[in-house]
Amino acid sequence: xxxxxxxxxxxxxxxxxxxxxxxxxxxxxxxxxxxxxxxxxxxxxxxxxxxxxxxxxxxxx
Numbered sequence: 001x002x003x004x005x006x007x008x009x010x011x012x013x014x015x016x017x018x019x020x021x022x023x024x025x026x027x028x029x030x031x032x033x034x035x036x037x038x039x040x041x042x043x044x045x046x047x048x049x050x051x052x053x054x055x056x057x058x059x060x061x
Contacts, residue, residue, distance in 0.1 A: 004048035012036035012043075019043070 003013040010019050017038040023030050033051060034043045041052045 007034055007043045007045075007048040010034060012039060012041060014041055015039045021045075 006013045006016075007019075010021070011017070012019050012034075015036060015038045017036060019034040019036045021032065022035045022042075023032045025031075032045045034045060035041070041050060043049065044051050
């Protein structure tokens with residue numbers, strides 16, 4: 001399955017697990033994204049882009 005389609009369906013393309021739909025305030029707007037509880041990756045709801053904020057200790061995944 002194509003990555004963007006998987007993300008639209010709420011499935012993480014990295015680990016193939018169900019993701020949760022999250023939201024948060026960013027200044028004056030509310031942003032929405034998909035977040036995988038298994039691997040911790042986050043994906044933009046519109047583009048499907050991986051928007052995970054990686055730290056140097058996370059790069060072993």
